[in-house]
Amino acid sequence: MRLLVDENLPFVEEFFADTAEVIRLPGQSITPASLQGVDGLLVRSVTRVDQQLLAGTSVAFVGTATIGTDHVDRDWLQKAGIAFASAPGCNADSVVDYVLSNLLWLAQEKGFCLQKQVIGIVGVGNVGGRLSERLQAYGCRLLLNDPPREAAGEPGFLPLENLLDRADILCLHTPLIREGPFPTEGLINAATLRRLQGRVLLNAGRGAVIDPKGLQQVINEGQAPRLLLDVFAGEPELDPVLIPQLELATPHIAGYSLEGKSRGTQAIYQAWCQYLGRKAAKHLDTFLPPPPVDCLQLNAGWSAEEACRRAALLVYDPREDAARLLRALNQLPPKQAYQQLRKNYPQRREFSSLRVVPGTLEQAQALKALGFTLAS
Ligand SMILES: NC(=O)C1=CN([C@@H]2O[C@H](COP(=O)(O)OP(=O)(O)OC[C@H]3O[C@@H](n4cnc5c(N)ncnc54)[C@H](O)[C@@H]3O)[C@@H](O)[C@H]2O)C=CC1
Numbered sequence: 001m002r003l004l005v006d007e008n009l010p011f012v013e014e015f016f017a018d019t020a021e022v023i024r025l026p027g028q029s030i031t032p033a034s035l036q037g038v039d040g041l042l043v044r045s046v047t048r049v050d051q052q053l054l055a056g057t058s059v060a061f062v063g064t065a066t067i068g069t070d071h072v073d074r075d076w077l078q079k080a081g082i083a084f085a086s087a088p089g090c091n092a093d094s095v096v097d098y099v100l101s102n103l104l105w106l107a108q109e110k111g112f113c114l115q116k117q118v119i120g121i122v123g124v125g126n127v128g129g130r131l132s133e134r135l136q137a138y139g140c141r142l143l144l145n146d147p148p149r150e151a152a153g154e155p156g157f158l159p160l161e162n163l164l165d166r167a168d169i170l171c172l173h174t175p176l177i178r179e180g181p182f183p184t185e186g187l188i189n190a191a192t193l194r195r196l197q198g199r200v201l202l203n204a205g206r207g208a209v210i211d212p213k214g215l216q217q218v219i220n221e222g223q224a225p226r227l228l229l230d231v232f233a234g235e236p237e238l239d240p241v242l243i244p245q246l247e248l249a250t251p252h253i254a255g256y257s258l259e260g261k262s263r264g265t266q267a268i269y270q271a272w273c274q275y276l277g278r279k280a281a282k283h284l285d286t287f288l289p290p291p292p293v294d295c296l297q298l299n300a301g302w303s304a305e306e307a308c309r310r311a312a313l314l315v316y317d318p319r320e321d322a323a324r325l326l327r328a329l330n331q332l333p334p335k336q337a338y339q340q341l342r343k344n345y346p347q348r349r350e351f352s353s354l355r356v357v358p359g360t361l362e363q364a365q366a367l368k369a370l371g372f373t374l375a376s
Pocket residue numbers: 067068069088089091092095122123124125126127128129145146147148149173174175176177182183184204205206230231252253254255256
């Protein structure tokens with residue numbers, strides 16, 4: 001068996017070497033020619049997987065180590081009889097950590113208390129659902145919007161209009177959907193952006209959920225909300241004029257914790273084993289290195305929110321990614337800057353990897369709510 005694998009998947013040798021010969025390539029360089037004699041293709045979101053890439057090749061299994069699947073023509077794969085697997089939920093906790101670090105940082109920067117904010121979440125799946133659980137446990141008020149789940153009869157959701165009127169902070173966690181009853185492409189346009197002026201909009205779903213022309217227009221008019229963006233319409237191209245105008249901008253790395261990326265590899269390893277009719281005997285826990293910081297003692301003089309901010313920014317500080325992006329855009333063409341930062345991403349761990357020793361009971365409750373591990 002031969003597997004062609006995007007070089008940005010971690011632990012590929014560890015998971016796959018005893019079931020296949022592994023060939024690695026940059027995701028952008030995978031072409032029909034590189035797929036001759038290949039049985040399985042393992043990708044990330046940067047490889048468009050469709051008839052143009054796969055017709056006439058020997059590929060019979062495709063796995064994407066990502067949550068999103070908008071880069072894969074699943075209908076065509078099904079018609080062509082090619083097995084397909086994605087990695088639902090693999091990096092959801094990484095994205096939630098990313099959001100929380102961003103918001104805790106912004107709260108300090110703008111002088112508000114996160115715990116007292118009303119948070120709107122658009123798209124309440126793996127990411128949005130886990131985010132709402134952590135924020136609710138922390139004490140925030142949540143407003144949830146998910147029309148597909150609502151249409152399926154699930155309770156607890158509100159119209160988007162309601163969130164636009166009432167949320168202090170709006171977080172977008174939908175897939176990119178271009179057609180059908182609940183499209184998300186351009187869901188947030190110039191008019192909605194203007195309505196959010198003075199409030200906070202975070203997008204860690206897919207860039208094109210915010211209409212790019214409307215976004216620039218509203219920024220030019222000085223009527224934009226405070227923008228925290230990890231994803232951009234037109235990636236891998238980035239708009240070097242737009243990025244410096246945002247509160248924080250990062251190059252689509254919200255899901256890039258080591259745990260998140262590695263769970264993606266593990267999920268497609270399990271699907272590959274199932275495809276081969278083998279037992280999936282390997283587990284990520286045996287490969288993950290110990291975290292760089294094992295334990296943090298928190299000062300009893302800090303408020304619960306300050307303790308959470310210290311812990312969050314120790315594990316993941318989004319300002320570092322934002323600064324790296326601005327520096328890279330000054331030195332390289334935007335596409336190259338985006339690709340290099342993502343390829344050479346520093347090792348980042350999840351909140352749960354950090355054991356914390358709280359200084360007060362209030363701190364303990366807040367840290368636990370946000371996903372840290374309390375030292376016993
Ligand atoms: N920035 C990053 O690094 C990452 C981005 N993502 C993106 O985040 C998206 C969400 O991830 P998950 O929560 O794991 O996916 P999921 O599939 O578990 O949840 C998506 C939710 O969005 C809802 N939804 C669909 N259309 C909607 C609409 N028109 N309005 C409101 N809600 C709608 C669905 O019903 C579902 O509950 C992924 O599809 C992916 O595109 C995922 C991981 C990392």
